[in-house]
Amino acid sequence: MKKIHFSRSSLGIPYGIFLVLFVVFPLLIILFYAFTDGQGRFSAENFIFFFSNGKTLGTLAYSLGIAASTTAASLLLAYPAAFILAKGRFRRRPVLLMLFILPMWINFTLRMTALKEILTVIEKNLAYYPFMNTVIGMTYDFLPFMILPVYNSIAKIDDSYAEAAMDLGAKPAQVFLKVMLPLSVPGIISGVMMVFLPAMTNYVVLDMLYNSTYIMGSLIGSYFSAYDWHNGSLISMILLAIILGFSLCSREFAGQKEERTGGIRI
Amino acid sequence: MERKDNIIELQHIRKCYVRDTPVVDDFNLSIQRGEFVTLLGPSGCGKTTILRMLAGFEQPTAGKILLEGDDISALPPHARKINTVFQKYALFPHLNIYDNIAFGLRQKKMPRDLIEKKVKNVLEIVDLEGFEKRRVDSLSGGQQQRIAIARAIVNEPEILLLDEPLGALDYKMRQEMQLELKSMHQELGITFVFVTHDQEEALTMSDKIVVMSNGVLQQAGTPQEIYRRPANAFVADFIGESNIFNGAKTAQRRVAFAGAEFECEDGYPAGTLVNVMVRPEFVDLTEPQAGTLQGEVISSIFKGNFYEITVQSGKYEVVSQKNREIAVGTPVGIAIRPETIHNMPRDLKINHMTGILDDKLCFQMHDVSIPIDAAALDADWTQADGQVYDGAGQVIETAGMQVELSFSPADAQLSDDPEEGVFQGHITTIIYMGDHYSYCVQGKNQEEYYVNDEYLWNVGDFVSVVVPPGRLHCRRVKEGEQ
Structure with missing residues (x-):
């Protein structure tokens, strides 16, 4: 009887098929819809429309603003927390890290409803500060995605680097600025990537906090619910391009450091 | 006549990471300007802790560190004129070689052209000219080692600390670096404090070797002194190959072993x-x-x-x-x-034995088996129905617990009834001490007991060692202790 031998590379075949079927092929479909009109002919009309229409450009700007503010707020909150958890007096206390991650396990709707109630108590009417409310909601939602990669990359920095810096005459502030911060950049980049894109598209947070402004995600949603697959696909493609450009830039910026100090590469 | 010029003095240094369990205890050492001093000992002997206290990463729990007469024990590392070469080099991976070496000089706000000159100069010293723009990870272990040394000595420290810097290098490379470090030391005239567990390395390079064990200084001296006249059996055994016997002086110029x-x-x-x-x-x-x-x-x-x-x-x-x-x-x-x-x-103030408890609360060592009282292990513990309970009534698992027994020679007696005492053996030496005799009894497994007895026995007699109840002290050996 002939035995069937699997080589190691043949183990990858199912995944290859999966990737083609569920990643490459759908992407091609989206690309096709983005640059065709209703008759299936090639057309750059959608493209031109998006970049000449004040409303869509305004949505893009508003999305970028929300995403940038959310990312900045998450980073400002997450970095000190991650630093203290990784290097401070509470190091090796996974329970504390757990407490930061724990909200992720509570249902999203419940958390947002609770936040909405709290904000309503404080602000009386949520309609007064839609932008700020959205940033607060998203920051609350995405904070764990920022803390985890930043924590990982800081925790991996060997203590001897900080000691070497002190030994060479650096005061604590200098140790942080010249050694710890640069060595944790890969984690920061991972965290930014994890937060920025969802913040551009996650319109559920807006809806739940009664923010009636459109962001990129809501734009896609409304096009698709109006059966305008072409414009919806085009906006998806634009988002893809933004993220791609973003990650190429950050890779250039981080150089080869990621392999050394960890962080999730996207 | 050479002037005594101590650059560093360590006085009664004690360091406890956990309360009352010192990793370094009553450590005294003077280091002279320009000396090459090696702290030598097995891992966990406290040598790295001493080095870290010199660098300022740890503060001594008690005692003083004097640098040129000033107490620096509480000074932070950045304020000390001491630089360190780390075990794993700790070169900053995000900076190139030039920036790594210039790090310390920039902290001192030195003018740019002077920094450039100094970096170039120090790269020449370590024989790596033209490496300024290279990345740290593009260097071999030996090259990283040299850069780490360059980064430290470019600051012109009073003292250079080296924490097992050659440990990661292969044998040939290590020998080469040993000689290079030694010639560098002679060239620079800086005081070197070197930490290693490698006795050959210590003998090759040092002006003075400080042998440590269990946080205690065993002997300090020149390599020749340490090798030829070790202070005790530990040093003799640790440095070089040796035959060590138990013996006794029989006359002024005679020894039996x-x-x-x-x-x-x-x-x-x-x-x-x-x-x-x-x-x-x-x-x-x-x-x-x-x-x-x-x-x-x-x-x-x-x-x-x-x-x-x-x-x-x-x-x-x-x-x-x-x-x-x-x-x-x-x-x-x-x-x-x-x-x-x-x-x-030999120091024979007290007898120490370590063994393991079995499930019946009996001390086991070789073929010796001694029942132990639970209360002797911990004042809170009680014993009932073959179980041990702690103060809160919880059952304590005693089987496998490491226990140390000790008794003083003065409390013990010899008996010719092998069943009377807990330890048995043959008398190997007798010393007359005026009012009593000091005996050494050797058991079957070469374990030795020291007993003071007023009666005269003979060498070779088979005896048992009787320790009255209450005079046999036992103590739990905590994890991590030896």
Whole structure:
């Protein structure tokens, strides 16, 4: 009887098929819809429309603003927390890290409803500060995605680097600025990537906090619910391009450091 | 006359990471300006802790560190004129070689052109000219090592600390770096404090070796002193190859060990119990009748530049180094010249034994089995129905627990009834101490008990050691202790 031998590379075949079927092929479909009109002919009309229409450009700007503010707020909150958890007096206390991650396990709707109630108590009417409310909601939602990669990359920095810096005459502030911060950049980049894109598209947070402004995600949603697959696909493609450009830039910026100090590469 | 110029003085240094369990205890050391000092000891002996206290990464729990007479114990690392070469180099991976070396100079706000000159100069010293723009991870281990040294010495420190810097290098590279470090030390004139567990490295490089064990200084001296006249059996055993025997002085110039009497040159009075050390290269193998001891070769191993020959004489094994092979089974004599016998007085204040508890709360060591009272292990513990309970009534698992027993020689007595005492053995030495005799009793497994007894027994008598209840102290050995 002939035995069937699997080589190691043949183990990858199912995944290859999966990737083609569920990643490459759908992407091609989206690309096709983005640059065709209703008759299936090639057309750059959608493209031109998006970049000449004040409303869509305004949505893009508003999305970028929300995403940038959310990312900045998450980073400002997450970095000190991650630093203290990784290097401070509470190091090796996974329970504390757990407490930061724990909200992720509570249902999203419940958390947002609770936040909405709290904000309503404080602000009386949520309609007064839609932008700020959205940033607060998203920051609350995405904070764990920022803390985890930043924590990982800081925790991996060997203590001897900080000691070497002190030994060479650096005061604590200098140790942080010249050694710890640069060595944790890969984690920061991972965290930014994890937060920025969802913040551009996650319109559920807006809806739940009664923010009636459109962001990129809501734009896609409304096009698709109006059966305008072409414009919806085009906006998806634009988002893809933004993220791609973003990650190429950050890779250039981080150089080869990621392999050394960890962080999730996207 | 050379002027005494101590750059560093460590006075009664004690360091506890956990309360009341010192990793370094009552450590005193003076280091002279320009010296190459090596802290040597097995891992966990506290040598790195000493180095970290010198660098300022740790503060001593008690004691003072004086740098040129000023107490620097509480000074942070950045304020000390001391630089460190780290074990794993700790070169900053996000900076290139130039920025790594310039790091310390920039902290001092030195002008740019001066920094450039100094970096260039120091790269020449470590023989890596033109490496300024290279990335840290593009360098080999040996090159990183040199950069780490360059980064430290460019600051012109008073003292350079080196924490096992050669540990990660391969053998050939290590030997090369040893010599290079030594010549660098002579060139720069900086005081070097070097930490290693490698005795060969310490002997090769140091002006002064400081041998440590369990946080306590064992001996400090020149390599020659340490090698030729070790202060105790630990140092003798740790530095180089050695034969160590238990012995006793029988007369001013005579010492008994390994079942025979030898002439020696030290001045310890007759009756002193000693550890006798003889280096293998000083053990002469002769015709059987020409030696003080007779024996038979049981192994002969080729070691490159010599043969390591082990001779069995009675129950003792003696190791010798010879440049010719002697066949296994050859009867030989062992002769040792008086000047090569080194005697080290033995400290026998107290008897210590470590063993394991079994499930019946009995202390087990070799074939000795002693029932233990739970309350003796911990004041809160009680015993009932073969179980041990703590203060809160919880059951304590005692099986497998490490326990140390101790008793003072003065509390014990000898008995000729083997059943009367807990330990049995043959008397190996007797010393008359005026009003009593000090005996050494050796058990079946070479374990030794010291007993003071007012009655006279004979060498070779089979006796048991009687320790009255309450005089046998026991103590739990905490994890991490040896």
